[in-house]
Amino acid sequence: MSSELTLEQSTKSFDGYQYVYSHDSYTVDCNMKFGIYVPSIADKECVPLLIFLSGLTCTEQNFITKSGVQRLASKYGFIVANPDTSPRNCNIEGENDQWNFGEGAGYYIDATEGKWSENYQMFSYINDEFYELILSNFNVDIDRIGILGHSMGGHGALISFFKRPSQYKSVSALAPICNVTKCEWTRNAFMKFLGQDENLWKEYDACELVNSYSGPIPYAPILIDQGSDDKYKEDYLFPNVFLDACTKASFPIHLREQIGYDHSYYFIMTFLEDHFKYHKNEFEHSD
Amino acid sequence: MSSELTLEQSTKSFDGYQYVYSHDSYTVDCNMKFGIYVPSIADKECVPLLIFLSGLTCTEQNFITKSGVQRLASKYGFIVANPDTSPRNCNIEGENDQWNFGEGAGYYIDATEGKWSENYQMFSYINDEFYELILSNFNVDIDRIGILGHSMGGHGALISFFKRPSQYKSVSALAPICNVTKCEWTRNAFMKFLGQDENLWKEYDACELVNSYSGPIPYAPILIDQGSDDKYKEDYLFPNVFLDACTKASFPIHLREQIGYDHSYYFIMTFLEDHFKYHKNEFEHSD
Numbered sequence: 256m257s258s259e260l261t262l263e264q265s266t267k268s269f270d271g272y273q274y275v276y277s278h279d280s281y282t283v284d285c286n287m288k289f290g291i292y293v294p295s296i297a298d299k300e301c302v303p304l305l306i307f308l309s310g311l312t313c314t315e316q317n318f319i320t321k322s323g324v325q326r327l328a329s330k331y332g333f334i335v336a337n338p339d340t341s342p343r344n345c346n347i348e349g350e351n352d353q354w355n356f357g358e359g360a361g362y363y364i365d366a367t368e369g370k371w372s373e374n375y376q377m378f379s380y381i382n383d384e385f386y387e388l389i390l391s392n393f394n395v396d397i398d399r400i401g402i403l404g405h406s407m408g409g410h411g412a413l414i415s416f417f418k419r420p421s422q423y424k425s426v427s428a429l430a431p432i433c434n435v436t437k438c439e440w441t442r443n444a445f446m447k448f449l450g451q452d453e454n455l456w457k458e459y460d461a462c463e464l465v466n467s468y469s470g471p472i473p474y475a476p477i478l479i480d481q482g483s484d485d486k487y488k489e490d491y492l493f494p495n496v497f498l499d500a501c502t503k504a505s506f507p508i509h510l511r512e513q514i515g516y517d518h519s520y521y522f523i524m525t526f527l528e529d530h531f532k533y534h535k536n537e538f539e540h541s542d
Numbered sequence: 543m544s545s546e547l548t549l550e551q552s553t554k555s556f557d558g559y560q561y562v563y564s565h566d567s568y569t570v571d572c573n574m575k576f577g578i579y580v581p582s583i584a585d586k587e588c589v590p591l592l593i594f595l596s597g598l599t600c601t602e603q604n605f606i607t608k609s610g611v612q613r614l615a616s617k618y619g620f621i622v623a624n625p626d627t628s629p630r631n632c633n634i635e636g637e638n639d640q641w642n643f644g645e646g647a648g649y650y651i652d653a654t655e656g657k658w659s660e661n662y663q664m665f666s667y668i669n670d671e672f673y674e675l676i677l678s679n680f681n682v683d684i685d686r687i688g689i690l691g692h693s694m695g696g697h698g699a700l701i702s703f704f705k706r707p708s709q710y711k712s713v714s715a716l717a718p719i720c721n722v723t724k725c726e727w728t729r730n731a732f733m734k735f736l737g738q739d740e741n742l743w744k745e746y747d748a749c750e751l752v753n754s755y756s757g758p759i760p761y762a763p764i765l766i767d768q769g770s771d772d773k774y775k776e777d778y779l780f781p782n783v784f785l786d787a788c789t790k791a792s793f794p795i796h797l798r799e800q801i802g803y804d805h806s807y808y809f810i811m812t813f814l815e816d817h818f819k820y821h822k823n824e825f826e827h828s829d
Contacts, residue, residue: 267771268808323610325811484554521555524612 269329270295282380283342290319291336292328303399307337308408312359321520342374355440363411364459366448401425401534413461420470425537427478427530433497435460462500474540476507478533480526482516556616557582569667570629577606578623579615590686594624595695599646608807629661642727650698651746653735688712688821700748707757712824714765714817720784721749749787761827763794765820767813769803
C-alpha cells in the first residue's frame with residue numbers, strides 16, 4: 256500500500272535535483288511533505304539512502320535550505336530524504352499552543368492517548384510508510400540505508416535504529432535529545448502522547464533502548480556530535496547520560512564535543528560531511 | 543569617519559565565525575545590518591575580502607543562511623562581507639508598496655530624486671562607507687578585494703567594479719541584471735530614483751560602463767554564471783546584451799550557461815565555489 260506522490264518542488268542543485276513531494280499518509284491521516292535529494296548517479300544505479308530527521312519547529316524546508324546537504328549528497332552519491340516533523344493541519348485542539356508540542360513537534364513516537372493517537376503516529380510513519388515510500392519510488396540500495404538527525408531528530412534517528420536494526424545499517428546524530436524521560440520538552444509531550452505511566456515512555460528513550468538492543472554492532476562507534484556552546488546541552492539533551500548508557504551496554508559510541516559550536520544549522524553544516532563519511536564507512540563494512 | 547559596530551549575531555561555523563553587525567550609517571541615514579564571515583586565519587594575518595551583494599527582497603540573512611558560503615570562506619581563508627540591499631525603516635511613503643522597489647530593492651545606485659535622495663544612496667554606501675568600515679574593523683588585505691553578487695547584486699557588483707577599478711581586484715556575478723535600461727524592474731525603479739532622463743541611468747548600466755571602462759584588465763575573463771532555466775533570464779537579466787557589450791569593448795568575459803539551473807540559492811550554492819576560485823586566481827595574478 257503506497258500513496259501517490261505529488262511533486263511540489265524540483266530544483267537542480269549540484270549534479271542532481273532537490274525535490275519536495277507531498278502525499279496523503281494513511282499512517283498519520285493527513286497530507287505530508289518531504290524533501291529528497293537525488294544525485295544524477297541514481298539515474299543509472301541504485302545508491303545509498305540517508306534519512307535525516309529534523310528538530311523541533313522544522314518543516315521539510317529547514318534542512319534542505321540551510322544545511323548544504325545537496326553538495327554532500329552529490330559528492331557522495333547518496334539519496335537524502337527528509338520527512339516533516341509532525342502531522343499537519345489535523346485540527347486537533349492544542350496542537351499549535353506550544354512551540355515544542357504538536358505541529359512541528361511529533362517526537363517520532365506513536366501516540367496512544369485520546370485525541371493525539373489518530374494522527375501522531377510518527378514512529379510508524381517514518382519507519383514503515385515513509386521508509387517504504389522512498390524504497391518503492393526511488394533508486395535506493397536497500398542494503399545501504401542510514402538514519403541521522405538533529406536534536407529531536409537525533410532522538411528519532413537513535414530510537415529508529417535501536418528499534419528497527421534490520422532496516423538501518425548505520426545511525427548518527429547531531430546534538431540529539433538523548434534521554435527523553437529526563438528532558439522537560441519530551442516529558443511534557445510524552446505525558447500528552449503516552450499518558451502518565453513513565454514505563455511506557457522508556458520504549459522511546461535511546462538510553463533505555465541501547466540497553467536492550469540485540470541487533471548488529473556497528474563497524475565503527477556511532478558518531479554523535481555535540482556543540483559545547485549549545486544552550487540546550489545540559490538541561491535538555493543529556494549526551495553524557497547516553498554515553499554512560501552505551502558504555503554500560505558495551506555499545507560503541509564516539510561522542511565528540513565540538514568546542515564553541517551552538518545548536519543551529521551553522522553547527523550542522525560544519526559537521527554534516529563527517530556524518531556522510533561515517534555512514535559511507537559503515538556501508539562499506541556492512542555484511 | 544567610521545560608525546560604531548554593534549554585534550547582533552556571532553555563530554561558530556567551520557573554523558571561523560559568522561557575524562552579523564549593525565551600525566548607524568551616515569550615508570543612507572539609518573541603521574544598517576551586514577553579515578561577515580571571518581575565518582580563523584584572519585586572527586593571525588590579513589586575508590582577502592569578498593563583498594557579496596544580494597538580490598531583490600534579500601536582507602543580510604539570505605546569503606549567510608542559504609548559500610553555504612561559510613565552508614568556502616573557511617576553506618579559502620577569505621573574509622566575506624555581505625551588506626543589506628537597501629536602507630530600512632526610513633518611513634518614506636511607497637517604500638514598501640512593491641517587492642521590487644524600495645526596501646529590499648535599492649539597486650546599488652545613488653538616488654537623486656525628491657524623497658528618495660536622502661536615504662537611497664546605496665552606491666556610495668557600498669563603495670565608500672561600507673568598504674571603509676570593513677577595512678577599518680577587520681583584518682583585510684587591501685590589495686586582495688573582490689566583489690560579486692546575485693541578480694540585482696550581480697548588477698551592483700559589476701557597476702561597482704567598473705566605476706571603482708582601484709578598489710576591486712576582481713569581479714564576478716551569478717545571474718546578474720546586466721542591462722538596467724532595458725529591465726522592467728530597474729526601469730520602474732530608476733524612473734523614481736533618478737528621474738526621466740535615461741541618459742542619467744546609463745551611469746549605472748554595466749553594458750554602458752564596460753564601454754567607457756579604462757581600468758586594469760582582469761587576468762582571466764570575468765566569470766558570469768547564468769542558469770538556462772532561470773525564468774528571469776530573457777526579460778530581466780539580458781546576459782547576452784552584456785556579452786555583446788563586453789566583446790565590443792574588448793573586455794574579457796566568460797559567460798557560462800548552466801543547463802537546468804534556475805535563479806534560486808540552489809543555483810548559487812552550486813557555483814559559488816567556482817567564484818571563490820576565480821577571485822583567488824585574480825588575487826594571485828594581480829600586481
